[in-house]
Amino acid sequence: MGKIIGLTGGIASGKSTTSNYLKEKGYIVLDADQYAKKILEPGQNAYHNIIDYFGKKILNSDKTINRKALGHIVFNDSSELQKLNQFTHPEVKRLMQEDQDRYIKDNHVFLDIPLLFENKRDKACDLVITVYVSYEAQIERLMNRNGFTEDEAKSRINSQMSLEEKKKMSDVVFDNNGTKEELFKQVDQFISKLENNLI
Template sequence: MARRVGLTGGIASGKSTVSARLAALGATIIDYDRLAREVVEPGSPALDLIAQRFGAGVITPEGTLDRPALGALVFADPAALKDLEAITHPAIRDLAAEREQQAGPDGIVVHDNPLLVEMGAAAACDVVIVVDAPEELQLARMVGDRGMSEADARARIAAQASRDQRNAAADVLIENTGTREQLSARVDEVWKDLVEPGAR
């Protein structure tokens, strides 16, 4: 049976870089950001439920989800975010299970999920890897690299599990405060532990 690895981290922690390196090393990646887009494609049951709950203002004239409009609603309102998650999380879980079955019985399947802890999915993984960075570094990356306002960046961080909650779920903690090369070397070490017999 494939080893199920959970990979998570706060926004702008470097999780995507870690995921890309694991893919290059041979892991099968199930990208939950991609699944989250797939489950709300036009005609999907989830998109219909989102329109019912949040109104026509979150649907573009072309019939697709208006992500900025929806984001503005849910990141300012914890109750609205919970309602959205109640619609999308079950659909995402079903699609992830389907993708894992397609991956076959051997190898390492990485569930690349920024909301692994929030979705209660850590317990279903053989190993949980958390990519960690201090909040000030996350903010600097979001404002500097992504052009977000500091207020928006703080709201996104606040909407996720706290750093302590995420780190408490970790079997393996990857601290990403150095260079990209240092991060890559650390991922290679983790990969070696995953593929060696008897590794946790």
């Protein structure tokens, strides 16, 4: 029986980079964002609830949800974000749980969940890792990566729990203020401890 390891961070903190590296190393990583995309597909329960609430204005011509249009609404209004989360989080949790139960018998399972602490999912983990960067680095990376203005970047970052807070609540912190190589070195050290039952 493996360990359930929560992996979290913030937008542009390097969580996906860490997640992909763990997959390359042969670990099972269940990515909440992938499940979130899946439940937005036409025919899914959450899809219908979202359209009923937010209206057809968030649909593309092919009836798929325009994530950018939806994002524009919810990242500028916390009550709308809360509403969206009510539709999506239970479905994501259900699908992830099914896969987790299947994989945990054979190996460690990493749960890549941006809102791990916010949704109290850390309680179900044996260990929690936060991929950390400074607030300034987060803004800069987000502006470069997504072409956001500084205000847009700050509004996205500030809609999440701060990385400083997540850092305090975690068992392990990967500091990603340096290079990708430095990040991977920390991941390798963690894996070594994990495989030798030192953690």
